[in-house]
Amino acid sequence: MKGFMKRWILSCMAFMWVSVICGQNKFVVSGYVTDSKSGEELIGAAVSIQEIPAAGVYTNEYGFYSLSVPQGKLTIAVSLIGYEYLSVPVDITKSVKLNLDLTQKITRLGEVTVSSEKRNDNVTRNQMGIDKLNIQEIKNLPSFFGEKDVLKTLQLLPGIKSAGEGNSGFNVRGGTTDQNLILLDGATVYNPSHLMGFFSVFNPDAIKDVTMYKGSLPAEFGGRLSSVLDIRMDDGNNKKIEASGGIGLISSRLTVGGPLRKERGSFIVSARRTYADLIVRGLARAGVLKDTTLRDPKLYFYDLNAKANYRFTEKDRVFLSGYFGRDVLGLPDFGFDWGNSTATVRWNHLFNDKLFLNTSLIFNNFTYTISNGSTVDPINIVSKIRDFSVRQDYQYSSGHNNQVRFGFESTWHRMVPGTITGADTNTVFKSLPVSNSVESSVYFSHTLNLTQHLNINYGLRISEFSLLGDAPFFIYSSYNYADSAKSIVDSTRKVISYIRPEPRFSVNYVFNDRNSVKASYTRNVQYLHLLSNSTTGSPTDMWIPSSYNTLPEISDQYAFGYYRNFASNNWEFSAEVYYKSLFQQVDYINGAILNFNSNVESQLLYGKGRAYGLELLLKKKYGRFSGWIGYTLSRTERRFEDINRGAWYPARQDRTHDVSVVAIYEFPRKWTFSSTWVYNTGNAVTFPKGVYVIDNRPVLLYTDRNGNRMPAYHRLDISVTKQFTERKNYRSSLTFSLYNAYSHDNAWTITFRQNDKTGQIEAVQTTLFKLVPSVSYDFRF
Amino acid sequence: MKSLTRIFFLAGVPLILSVSCQKVIDIGVFNSAPQLVAEGTITDQQGPCIVKLTKTIDIDNFAGIPSVTGADVEISDSAGVKETLTEAGNGIYISNTILGIPGHKYKLMINSGGQLYSAVSVMPHPVTDFRLGIKKEVAGTSGGSPGTGGEPYQYRVSYAITDPGEYENYYRLVIFHNNMEISSRRVFDDKFHNGKVIEDDFVLHDTLNFRPGDLIEIDLQNIDRDIYNFFRTLRMATGGLSFLSASPANPLSNITNGGLGYFSACSVIKKHLTIPG
Incomplete structure (x- = not known):
């Protein structure tokens, strides 16, 4: 466990270093995208600038986004399935914090209404599969x-x-x-x-x-x-x-x-x-x-x-x-x-x-x-x-x-x-x-x-x-x-x-x-x-770690x-x-x-x-x-x-x-x-x-x-x-x-x-x- | 394992009413090259040693299993004793003199149509303490098969074996009712009980077949590990849970050259019971 702690600390330090070298001077718009009704942070909402189509990001697992923008009058747009499309005009003169509230389209259980907004995340997103x-x-x-x-x-x-x-x-x-x-x-x-x-x-x-x-x-x-x-x-x-x-x-x-x-x-x-x-x-x-x-x-x-x-x-x-x-x-x-x-x-x-x-x-x-x-x-x-x-x-x-x-x-x-x-x-x-x-x-x-x-x-x-x-x-x-x-290895190391x-x-x-x-x-x-010789998953299926005999799967x-x-x-x-x-x-x-x-x-x-x-x-x-x-x-x-x-x-x-x-x-x-x-x-x-x-x-x-x-x-x-x-x-x-x-x-x-x-x-x-x-x-x- | 089947069934029950309809389907014609199947046993008891040779047959044509005739079958002992078995018809080959001795290694050699097969088995020492009991009880009691035939009672046989601690031991129970074999696939080992007393019990199925006074003979065979594995995997292949196995496979045979079946050298203890009134 000692080695583990050491690695842990070293890694932390390495990351801090990376964060220091990546500095740049552009303005930044950042904040959380939330549901207007419940206040819940929304994951995967597409935040983009209408004037610059290629600049777009998604909110992360905690609803946070950060977008680098040039100076000037811009329109920030947010879209997410099931929510009203939102566009907000902003005049960028400095970095700003902008929390965005989206309104749910679902007003009744199970209802989804028609939407005509452009949403092409599937096309523009880098991630596949x-x-x-x-x-x-x-x-x-x-x-x-x-x-x-x-x-x-x-x-x-x-x-x-x-x-x-x-x-x-x-x-x-x-x-x-x-x-x-x-x-x-x-x-x-x-x-x-x-x-x-x-x-x-x-x-x-x-x-x-x-x-x-x-x-x-x-x-x-x-x-x-x-x-x-x-x-x-x-x-x-x-x-x-x-x-x-x-x-x-x-x-x-x-x-x-x-x-x-x-x-x-x-x-x-x-x-x-x-x-x-x-x-x-x-x-x-x-x-x-x-x-x-x-x-x-x-x-x-x-x-x-x-x-x-x-x-x-x-x-x-x-x-x-x-x-x-x-x-x-x-x-x-x-x-x-x-x-x-x-x-x-x-x-x-x-x-x-x-x-x-x-x-x-x-x-x-x-x-x-x-x-x-x-x-x-x-x-x-x-x-x-x-x-x-x-x-x-x-x-x-x-x-x-x-x-x-x-x-x-x-x-x-x-x-x-x-x-x-x-x-x-x-x-x-x-x-x-x-x-x-x-x-x-x-x-x-x-x-x-x-x-x-x-x-x-x-x-x-x-x-x-x-x-x-x-x-x-x-x-x-x-x-x-x-x-x-x-041979048998019996050690505590x-x-x-x-x-x-x-x-x-x-x-x-x-x-x-x-x-x-x-x-x-x-x-x-x-x-x-996982070791299981059964066609249906069973709780008795057993997990084993990689060892001398069983190598990591690749x-x-x-x-x-x-x-x-x-x-x-x-x-x-x-x-x-x-x-x-x-x-x-x-x-x-x-x-x-x-x-x-x-x-x-x-x-x-x-x-x-x-x-x-x-x-x-x-x-x-x-x-x-x-x-x-x-x-x-x-x-x-x-x-x-x-x-x-x-x-x-x-x-x-x-x-x-x-x-x-x-x-x-x-x-x-x-x-x-x-x-x-x-x-x-x-x-x-x-x-x-x-x-x-x-x-x-x-x-x-x-x-x-x-x-x-x-x-x-x-x-x-x-x-x-x-x-x-x-x-x-x-x-x-x-x-x-x-x-x-x-x-x-x-x-x-x-x-x-x-x-x-x-x-x-x-x-x-x-x-x-x-x-x-x-x-x-x-x-x- | 039976309980596990029931658990699966139970898990399905709430989902039931709609559940589990079965029908016989046609899955086409299969061809397989015939393979040799041997069932051979040599024991430490008086009487001939028997080797039965048959062949596999296509699954959609299971009528009479072809027996293998005209084969040369020989059993030899690690001490140098050797005997060629005599063909007795229907693929059965019997010995006249050879008698198994615990601790000796036995080799079966088969020459059938130029193909050579062999198998080796070491005869374990018999355990000294094997005890039996039988009682009549209310049907459906724990471990019984509920509702078999609808009788209100069932017969439970209990047994105890004092397991020798110095070796791994493997056991097989063969059960006879009025000299007819009724069960032969119950095998177990001493993994959980090495050197202790192994106690277990089971219910005689089809209660109606048994009448008070009927003779039950139970042979406790001390078998070697290969034979234990053969019967263990045979049970897996034919038992109730085989459909849950992702890869059904043939029982592990100790016959070489692609032969199926087993050759077992085992020591035997016979005990008898009478069905109570």
Whole structure:
């Protein structure tokens, strides 16, 4: 930990130095963009100068912007989806502070009105492979059991695919689900799902902004190969107390927010709890469910989000945010519960109108507990991942669209793969060794406009990972068995460390305000690896650090895109192609034992991967009618020496075609209709080719890994929302949704069994959800 | 693992009513080259050692499994004993004299149509303490399979083994009802109990088949690690959770040259129970 402190101090000093040399003498307009009604800072609002089209910036994660301007009379313009366009004339004679208030266009729940302003951020922005979701967009779309879900809405975008029926796990550009970094107010969420993946842990009422980076990560992010999903919690209204909530079929939600002190600070508390257990109990007691052990089940999840912020001075603001969620599943003879908790303290400080600093202290903890319920041998096994992080992010603006970002991050991971409690004297199962590691990085990136048409961004992230001692470490000369452990290192010092540079580069050539092309190269490194041999994400999936045997995973992504807006920016079109090479990917030997195995690394195989594809998106952003059509053509393959005789084979998540169509139509103040339709090629799976007999019972014979395909998947969802007339500030709406509206038999699994009568082997397809209707009631006052 | 299946089911329940419809589908015709399958066991008990040789068959044509005839099958002992097995028809090859001795290493050699296969297994020492019990109880009690046949009672067998601490031990239970084998895939190791008493219990499925006075024989086999892994992965491949595995695979065989199945040298302790009234 000493080395870590040293690095920490050195990095700080390096940054201070950078901030000193970057001085320039132009005037600066800077400030916060906020929501006029709630006073909340707005993320990603485009602030530009009408007289100088190329000079434009976006507000950062805290709603702050800084724009260098020449002397004279200028018009500052601000635009953001869902808000009225704002233009403010200013006469620049010196640097000024200008806080801008935007008025929401949404006057009723779920309503979006027509807009004709020019908004071409998608064309002019340097960043590629980025998707931003408007929370209102999420709320308008059909939902699964009435639960609006951030992660499932994201799956409707090109390049982002669902990990399975009704599943909140997702694959980005051929990556596995563990290659996504999911951040909630900066804290890593290791397991973002509830109820075996059917629901995500993000309660949409508590969320303000969702940004997804598909591989072309800005230098400030790292640690995962495929994507970063940056979710920011709502700050709460700093002008008046507000409450909102909803009642659905399986859960209810309530959110309360308001000022801590008017215009200086606000808070928000949001809670959600399911009552599925009550339904199960009812069904079991009424005799609908035969299994008698279901009569008194424990089965629920809950989420609690809380956040507060306070502006101490004009230049200092502190945010505190936290999340706590838990799933509880229990039968008389088996118990299982898990959950995440995160806490973040952030301090925004403005050194001057050009230099913005955010300092964060982050804590997160994921635990699961299994109790085996055996009457003879009761055992509780607890597994944990706990992180403490500190990070500083500096943003320096100078000149037109000339922005420098730099900072550092350091995280202490403590992973407890399995600690046993409550075992009787007859059990010798030892708790698995705890691993400690430190993951640190420093980064620098610079975005600048070379000409009016050309802007570039270059950056470098240098990451370092150290596995710390005190647990025994093994080196396996060959896989399969623990006895191949060659030597054992048992020390309390740093065991092994890796340093990996991660260069990032992107260029954007803007032909005119409607057309642009972008290209990027990104190298990402991932030091933590998820071991899971299951098709559905399970809480028992285990994270392991990089070690002697498991090297850091690396990906190189090359992407190229064309962006075009039509009809006064009401329509946008984009086409992106990407090619990704992946190294040090992890797979498992046949019959691998992943849980409670102190030699788990002896069960792993290492290989490489490649993924490439084309993503098309045509989107109508504004108007009564809005929506999009997304199409992805892609291939994802892996190559392991010991799988399929070393040949390239399709990864499970390889899907050739993926289509999504989203349409929303609104009658202002009355009704909203929306529908989504998805189609995708089935996953690559392994079907048996032959059969043989052991002990007079059939055993299936498998030949090639992932040599077969599930049937194509398609599904239509529709929903109708009725807004009721506003009464004394009380607004409410009722939503009906149909999931799988034409009740298609989508294959969740295909299994093989012997027919009792004919004795032949037959394939059986299980469909999880046919037509599922749901209803929910939402309110706000 | 059964509980885990139920948890998955339970997780789905609130979402139910709409849930889980199954249908038989046609996934096309598959061709696979026939592969040799061996099931061979040598024990420390009197009686012939049996090796059964069959072949794999295409999955859409599972009628009669072809047996392998005319093969040369030989078992040898690390102490130098060697015997060629006699073909008894239907792919079954039997020995006349060879008897397994705990601690010895056994090698199976097969020559079938010019293809050579072999397998090695070391016979573990038998444990000395193996105890059994049986009781009749109310159906649906913890661990039972609720509602099997609808009987109000079920039979629970409990067992205890004193595990030797000096080695890793692997066990397999083979259960016979009136001399008919009814279960043979229950395997476990001593990972959590090395050197202690291993105690567990299970319910006899299909309660109606059992009548008071029926004879239950339980053979405790001390098997080697390869065989444990074979049966463990066999259970994974055929058990209820296989559909959740991202990459289904063949059971880990100890037969070389692409052969399937197993050759096990095991020591056996036989114990008997009577179904209570």
